[in-house]
Amino acid sequence: MADTVYLMPRRSTSLDRATPEAIAEAALRILDDEGPGQLSFRALAGRLDVSHATVQRRCVDLAGLLDLCTEHLAAQLPDVPAGTGWAEAAELRFGALYRLLTAHPGLLVLRGGRPWLGRQLLARLVEPALADSVAAGMSPAEAMTVYRRMYLLTLGSAAFVDHRDPAAATAASRTALAALDPAEFPVLAGATADVLPPLTDHEVYYGALRQLIAAAAPAEPAR
Numbered sequence: 001m002a003d004t005v006y007l008m009p010r011r012s013t014s015l016d017r018a019t020p021e022a023i024a025e026a027a028l029r030i031l032d033d034e035g036p037g038q039l040s041f042r043a044l045a046g047r048l049d050v051s052h053a054t055v056q057r058r059c060v061d062l063a064g065l066l067d068l069c070t071e072h073l074a075a076q077l078p079d080v081p082a083g084t085g086w087a088e089a090a091e092l093r094f095g096a097l098y099r100l101l102t103a104h105p106g107l108l109v110l111r112g113g114r115p116w117l118g119r120q121l122l123a124r125l126v127e128p129a130l131a132d133s134v135a136a137g138m139s140p141a142e143a144m145t146v147y148r149r150m151y152l153l154t155l156g157s158a159a160f161v162d163h164r165d166p167a168a169a170t171a172a173s174r175t176a177l178a179a180l181d182p183a184e185f186p187v188l189a190g191a192t193a194d195v196l197p198p199l200t201d202h203e204v205y206y207g208a209l210r211q212l213i214a215a216a217a218p219a220e221p222a223r
Contacts (some may be wrong), residue, residue: 071119073104077120108158
């Protein structure tokens with residue numbers, strides 16, 4: 001019995017604490033609370049009460065860490081019920097993605113233009129969106145073009161303003177506009193009160209998304 005116990009592999013309590021989910025949640029808290037400049041393996045190790053090496057063993061590098069974070073978020077995307085209309089399903093999927101991304105602007109800063117090809121995103125957004133479009137009568141190339149337009153709109157709309165702090169974004173823009181010469185920039189300098197609100201208005205995104213969906217919607221079958 002003693003020999004048997006001795007030969008059994010011991011579980012690592014550090015690895016038990018530093019699960020991919022725990023690492024992703026801790027990393028997102030650092031990004032949200034302290035900003036992208038504060039994210040590091042050492043900061044994560046401190047949050048999880050494990051060694052720096054344990055975190056690195058799970059993630060390997062920063063790219064691996066960001067992939068854990070994006071996969072963690074993608075797992076929260078909704079399952080659209082079968083039978084949902086094409087337009088409604090598209091708005092549900094991309095609206096949910098937009099809300100996830102705007103909640104974590106620091107993650108977008110660090111990811112930059114790196115592709116997001118994790119299994120969760122492919123399974124919960126890309127594949128079902130393409131499958132719906134093909135089932136509605138689009139070719140795979142047409143389906144991918146429509147998907148890409150909505151994806152780029154969503155990513156860009158989430159990335160260029162910190163929607164978690166709209167007051168700060170508005171204040172920074174107001175300061176920049178106040179320095180403009182009204183003779184050279186009559187609209188920007190002369191209509192500041194009108195041009196500032198759309199900068200942080202979520203309806204700008206949702207309106208644009210609905211326009212894309214309406215333009216791409218497959219024609220109803222003739223009766």
